[in-house]
Amino acid sequence: MIHPSDADMASQASGPALTSLHYGYPAAVFFYYMASSTVAVCTLQTQSSEQTNGRRRIITWLLFFSILTYFAQLCSLLTQAVIQHSFPSDQDLIIGLLSCILVFGVVSVGLSGSENPVWYPIVGTLWMALAFEPIIEGLSLLSQPLGELRFEELVDIALVAVRYLAFVLAIIFFFEGAWSAKKETGTDAERQSLLKPVEDGVPDANKPNTDEATSGGQQNGYGATSDETSTASADVNKTATSDTVESPWEKRQRLAKEQMEKRLKEKGNWFTYAKSFLVFFPYIWPVNNRPLQIRIGLVGICLLTMNFVNVLIPRQMGILIDSLGGDNTYNPWSQVLVFGALKLIASEAGLSLVRQWLWIPVEFYSYDAMSTAAYSHILNLSSDFHDAKSSSDIMMAISSGQSVSNMLDSICFRAIPMIIDMTVAFTYLSVTFGPYEGFITIATSVVFMYIATSMIARLKSARKKEVSAWFEEHYVRQAGIQGWTTVTCFNQIPYEERRYSEAVRNRVAKSQEVQLGYIVSYAFQFLVLLSGLLAGAFLAVHQVTTGAATPGKFIMLLTYWSQLVAPLTFFASLGKSISRDLIGAEQLLEIMQTKPTIIDKEGAPQLEFSGGHVKFDKVCFSYDKKKEILKNVSFTATPGTTVAFVGATGAGKSTILKLLDRFYDVTSGSILIDGQDIREVNLSSLRNQIGVVPQSPVLFDDTVMNNVRYAKLDATDEEVFEACKAASIHEQILGFSDGYQTRVGERGIKLSGGELQRVAIARAILKRPSIVLLDEATSAVDTETEQKIQEALRQLCEGRTTFIVAHRLSTIMNADRIMVITGGELVEEGSHEELIGANGKYAELWSRQIFVKTKDTDTKEDKPAAKEDRKVVDFVNDLPSEVAEVELAKVKATAGTSADDPASGESSGSEDSEDSTDTLVTPGHRKEV
């Protein structure tokens, strides 16, 4: 039994402790919950168990029930206050109860909204409740005067007891659920990482994860990157291919998101993931630029000053109103001047102006550094990268550099100052109007954020549809304009008009849907704010009417509230904008982390050129390390000779040229130029010696002069003229409207095929290369142009070791050596005469080409094979018919002898084309299979 005097002492001692507990308990629970949830998300932890669904529901209901008990306690207190006609005196108790409603409300809403919650933040709050509740109730009882317990005290005890029971039950259900889950799966489902087991550093994609396989959708945003995300991505893929056609933009976004999730998975948590963005640091922070660093420091000071001014303005407004209302402490005139000065400082003409002025050079430094670095990095990447990426993807990635600075801008210059603003607001209002006002501020902010973020999430799919419709509209418009000639030729203008108007209507409908969504969402958000403002205003009015506060304070409150709207709205959309910027930054990061595969070895010497003796020694090559493109290719080209490669399309001829120019490195074997392995010499010195004329040359949208001069930037006009004369294009250029200053249009569109080729040859001639790589054009041109091109090529190749992927019979015939490539193998090698005499694959191809081109009357037996060859070998027969006939006769004669020769076992008239070479062993054969 407690003695009365002991009870008094206990009551006195428990007072301050109880007050602290009323405030401290919900605060501690809230901070624990937020901190542990943040850690769980950042370290990608998730609970993945279907069995948890049942207990999740029960625990959510128990939490809701406990909230009801807090609410009931609150009602009981308010009822007493109404009965006693007084404002509730137990301010700390009421704030404590309100805060508990808010905190457990957040916990239970979080739990109910998450299919697979991470449990420890929730269970932790339950344990805290179990620890705090009896202490608070015990102290509360101790603080009561001794005597009979009143009815309301009994109700209070009953409510606390029932709530305690609810918490205990929640804990029991949690452990029971965890235990049965463990029993069924045999694994500890708790705190399981999102990541699949990694063996040998590679996540095992094949290992079944029963929990995940059966679980529903993730709710934890990026933290929830389980396989489900990949499944979701796969689903997106599926949808993309089946239901709708994925637009390039959607594809890009999806791939970037997948890439981001993959990397996040690899990194294991958000911290190490974020660390990988440090690669951008030197482009954002002006490392060696002291003036810019000082500017950044001053911007920081501006922001802090702004925070300070944001408090002073409402305060000054209050003082001004009070001075107008008869408070003689302040002179209204001076107060209005101070107010004006503060407003000026906070305005666009004040601190904001200074801050932006200071920031401009820093911003442009970042743009300058980032885009030049990205551009240079991309240009220095190797062929494998450029072959794999579309140019529009690369362009997008370079412009994504802006996303990185946007992200930093959002965090450093908006989020952090706004957090400071909100903390100051909460503290200032709590100090000025008491803890109720502080509570109202926090509660309004939490509810506002919840409503705003969930509404934004709801609008996501509508927004996605709008973007797709926008792209559709853009695509239809572009297609109509770009294909205007086709549209007009086929008389389809009405069709295109209809198509476009449908696309526009569709887009407008989708945009209206999104607009409406936003308007409704804003309306809800502002209703929440208004409720908060009204609650705060009622409280303030009460204080003003009871004399506890001045009217000026009331005005201050209103002004402060209006200042809080901007930060709250900003925070609501922060997640969305950061995730969008992150996707953009991810695209750039991926590129910046790609290393060029073709690089100079440390201290690689210059290529010592001495004639141009080229040797391929057992060269094997594969683009993707799966399919072998070149198999053991060996040959030698002596200085000044011309080597022609012939063979079916896709045989690997162009690949040989690419290897020689070191666009790729051989997988095995080696390529030697004048005895030096091209991998061992300086890449730039190698490319200086090589001139390339591609099959479809690409010119820049610039003048003819500048296009030719591109080969040698310091070439004089005379040198350019000489090169063009040698390429037999000079006269033609002079005939253009602006001569050498004529612009050639995008990719040289304004030039004819023959002109384009000769400009490309002139460019190669100007470079004066030692080795020429030539991929002949397959398209036939008129005889005169043909002759001019041949003349230009003769000029280019004269005295130089030349490699030609040959598509013209005349080129093939005139080459010193002919290499027949089949399926990546060099099957025959020799001069034209030798190979015809050998009557192998080459002779067969030759006879078919001439046959096909010179006679339109295919015989019945020849038809299928001839058709096949026309499909696979794209030759241009540019021989005079007499020459063709002579060559054909030669082939036929050889075929005749060969048919009589039992050793060959083949006749040239056979219908098989590819396989025949495998069985032939002739003098000209390079390879015997």
Ligand SMILES: Nc1ncnc2c1ncn2[C@@H]1O[C@H](COP(=O)(O)OP(=O)(O)OP(=O)(O)O)[C@@H](O)[C@H]1O
């Ligand atoms: N960048 C690349 N990545 C992957 N595979 C490629 C790449 N370039 C070419 N290939 C493949 O390599 C094989 C050989 O291509 P290559 O261009 O060397 O053939 P080709 O004999 O020159 O044909 P064509 O006469 O039609 O130009 C083909 O199967 C082709 O699909």
